[in-house]
């Protein structure tokens with residue numbers, strides 16, 4: 001397995017509250033990694049630190065051979081063009097049409113003509129299962145599921161190597177959530193993407209993720225679902241012991 005992102009001895013703290021304490025995590029190229037943990041365990045802080053939205057207190061984060069925590073902002077911005085990020089509520093620009101939202105990174109970071117941007121935008125729309133007519137709509141006119149798909153199209157527009165998803169199915173009804181999981185799985189297979197997703201959704205975890213990193217004791221325990229289930233740590237056992245988790249496991 002080739003490591004794409006390596007997090008080493010990461011420490012994050014706010015005042016005297018330590019959120020991560022010597023956290024180590026290897027993210028492999030081509031895998032779908034789910035990040036889980038109880039409320040307040042530090043999932044968002046971990047994601048924000050890797051994305052460079054929040055400085056690490058200490059530790060190192062490598063993307064390939066490049067160490068990120070000391071990288072000058074302009075170099076980080078350039079490198080992040082290879083990353084697709086989808087935030088929890090889609091984070092679309094409400095004053096821009098769907099087309100302009102999806103084309104935004106292209107106009108920012110590529111030298112493509114307006115016509116080429118438009119064509120690529122339509123390709124991405126189709127990729128996420130939306131009709132061309134959606135391009136002219138504004139975010140307020142879309143359903144929750146459509147907002148997520150548009151946000152995903154925008155995250156994919158620069159052909160990323162890695163896709164970060166923050167709670168991709170939150171707020172969706174079960175059918176839309178399942179469809180979205182299937183879409184992520186299809187894109188992962190077709191585009192050979194590495195996917196890192198923070199999720200509370202056990203269905204997503206069970207159906208889509210190759211490995212799971214669970215935040216426990218300010219660090220992560222990582223493994224396949226089977227490996228985590230065999231881990232005797234009380235918090236891990238508790239996380240997977242609810243009725244819903246057991247029912248899904250029986251189904252598996």
Ligand SMILES: Nc1ncnc2c1ncn2[C@@H]1O[C@H](COP(=O)(O)OP(=O)(O)OP(=O)(O)O)[C@@H](O)[C@H]1O
Nearest residue numbers: 014017019037038039040041042043044045046215
């Ligand atoms: N900017 C900040 N300033 C102070 N404390 C913070 C800040 N950001 C996060 N924290 C604290 O760090 C801890 C971890 O927060 P984080 O948002 O990463 O948890 P989480 O696992 O994503 O939780 P949830 O599942 O509820 O979203 C929490 O105790 C939170 O209050």
